[in-house]
Amino acid sequence: MDTQVSVDQVTKAGERARTQLPRWLAPGGILLNLALLVLVAITAIPYLYMAFGAFKPNDEIFGVPFTFWPTQPTLKNISDLVSQFEFGRWFLNSVIVAVGGTILQVLLSSLAGFGFAKYEFRLRNVLFTIMLATLLIPFQVLLVPQFQIIKAFAWFNTYQALIVPGAVSAFSIFLMRQYTIGLPNELLDAGRIDGASEFGLWWRVVLPLVRPGIAVVAILSFTSNWNSFFWPLIVTTRTDMFVLNLGVASLVGPYDYQYGMLLSGALLASLPVIIVFFIFQRQFIEGLTAGAVRQ
Amino acid sequence: MAVAASARTNPLREWWWRHQRSISPYIFIAPFFVLFAIFGLYPIVYSFVLSFYKGFGYGPKTFFGLGNYIHLGADPRYVHAVFNTTYYAAGSVFILSPLALLVALAVNSQFVRWKAFYRASLFFPVVTSSVVIAVIFTLVFDQQFGLINTFLSKFGAGGIGWLTDAKIVMPSFIMLGIWNWLGINMLYWLAGLTGISHDLYEAAYTDGASRWQAFWYITVPLLRPITLFVVIQAIIGSYNLFAEPLLLTGGGPSDASLTISLYLYEQGFENFNVGYASAIAYTMAAFLLVLSILNIVLFRGYRTSEY
Incomplete structure (x- = not known):
């Protein structure tokens, strides 16, 4: 009986809140929002502390008294980083790898997604299942032989070594197939009657219509290429072929008394992806939860 | 010469035009499977074989049975x-x-x-x-x-x-x-x-x-x-x-x-x-x-x- 009363009270309180105050101003709502704000602070503060550190002189970064904001903001770290290391080259390498890898990923995955979505052919389902099964392979199993293949191809310290092995992923194909499968077949048949080749159909009819899918694949591919570390670590040894991540990591070892440069390197390495993320949040979320929603 | 070449390619083109719809899907999905064969399948097999061998880098390797494991x-x-x-x-x-x-x-x-x-x-x-x-x-x-x-x-x-x-x-x-x-x-x-x-x-x-x-x-x-x-x-x-x-x-x-x-x-x-x-x-x-x-x-x- 007691519980019944309290449930009613709760419901009534809820009704009142809905009619009088915005819900987030109800006591529970304020608490929840506060808890989430604390969580956001815990998430953001370490990153901001790193970002502000990039503009502090070395003795202020690790020193007493503790400062959060830079008290004497300076750009010296960034200019040192650019003048003493091949930072510009690293940045360029990252751009080449991320953009090149993304273009290949978009083209090849949408082509294959089109193949799987809109054609009937022998072994289609078997091949599709095999393709999805490759997602279960831990990449660590492949590393040692891949290293030797790169050696055999004489691809060490080349862009192709950084781009080609990951040029098209099963996950991107899976996504592109999902975006392509809904296109009306009549469009394709109309194209065929107009004399388009199958390749022409993909280029002129399919590609323009699957732009939302392309956006998702492009953003995920750009991010994972930009952030990759293990593979570049293995296939590049010359500092002028380092991608940003590798360059920044190389500052951690022998130069770690120069924290200012390390922090400004980390800030510049992380900014492009974070900016892309805040612009294209919806696409990120769509792509990254595709695996979960499928269940 | 040019005429001969085009005469030779024409039947091929015609054949392609007739069959492209059944062949294209294989071509479309081929890049993934080619890359997977080189950078996925071969490494899986080779790495499995390698796990039964002893040896360093590219040097000679001797069969080691389950030794590594x-x-x-x-x-x-x-x-x-x-x-x-x-x-x-x-x-x-x-x-x-x-x-x-x-x-x-x-x-x-x-x-x-x-x-x-x-x-x-x-x-x-x-x-x-x-x-x-x-x-x-x-x-x-x-x-x-x-x-x-x-x-x-x-x-x-x-x-x-x-x-x-x-x-x-x-x-x-x-x-x-x-x-x-x-x-x-x-x-x-x-x-x-x-x-x-x-x-x-x-x-x-x-x-x-x-x-x-x-x-x-x-x-x-x-x-x-x-x-x-x-x-x-x-x-x-x-x-x-x-x-x-x-x-x-x-x-x-x-x-x-x-x-x-x-x-x-x-x-x-x-x-x-x-x-x-x-x-x-x-x-x-x-x-x-x-x-x-x-x-x-x-x-x-x-x-x-x-x-």
């Missing part, structure tokens, strides 16, 4: 690596995942405003590279000047060796993992939560159910498929822990934060002990497979026992 069991560094990685995975499954569910429930609640803001600001570490995260956490974990110890010193505590104390270093990496992956796990849970129909809750509340009962008897059972997904992702992700221990601790102190990926890298690409590294990789793959299957079996078992 037997040696693994007696290698204290490998045992450390397996223990540490499993410890981290346990942290991901039992701390990170439930925490992410709580956050998802909060963000999903009708009482919360600025949902998009919370989602985005909790998510950005997911798109930050592991190298940058390692750099950030040198500032967080530093024993003298780090963020946490500076904060704790205001309360008279602090001085904790987050990265230098063998007992604390793995919990530190679990904290780092929570910071890093909370956002994506929250999104997975949110995807599951938004899939549950509101009518179910309305019905339950009309029947006098409490919030707790609604959570326990509606939300939890209906989240089961997502739970399976989240847990498997957490386990698989844990085995990739590499750059952070490499850059923050080098696997130390005294191997207390050596992970399987890190040990594999040391053996394969620093010592060039390629047979041994392959054996490490294969045991790791087997681990992942067993854990994933176990997970599926456990979850199915839960379902059959309930109905």
